[in-house]
Amino acid sequence: MEKLTYTNVNGYLIPNITYKSGNQMEQLGKYGFLRRDYLKNHRNSTYQVMLLQDTIGEHLLEVDKAAREREEVILKQLEEKEPLPDKEKNQMAWVRAANQHRAIAEEIILKELIYV
Structure with missing residues (x-):
């Protein structure tokens, strides 16, 4: 177990907390960041608990991966x-149709995986 260190800020001892999830945040894609923003802005208590338990990075990577896989399936369908x-x-006409398919897929993903 790592030794917890403290920083003195105006007479108060503040713990120096480091997170393993920091490296995982660099690998996030669009859907991972959208999920993070949703949790921060609309489910802040859940976000804070996951942040303190150091599970937020893993959760966001999992959501991002699932969203990209779901996007492929929806686009094929x-x-x-x-x-x-x-x-x-x-x-x-091809660009118009492809953009329409992508917009439909994104809307489904946002409702199913991101904004829940």
Whole structure:
């Protein structure tokens, strides 16, 4: 077990706490950061408990990975249901359809995994 050290701030001893999760935060993607922001702003007590237990990094990485995997599945399902136009013949229609699929997938992910 590591020895806890303290810093003197205006006569008060403040513990120096280090987190292992710090390195994991560097690996986070878009959905991990969205989840972190949601927890901070709307579920602050849960966020603080996870931060103090040093489980926040692992949780955010898990959510980010699950969200990216879910995004792939949703995009494949959408493409099967509504195939994208031929990119060579009509590039603007392809971009429009691809952006629409991505927006639908993102909305589903936000409701299922991020804002819960």
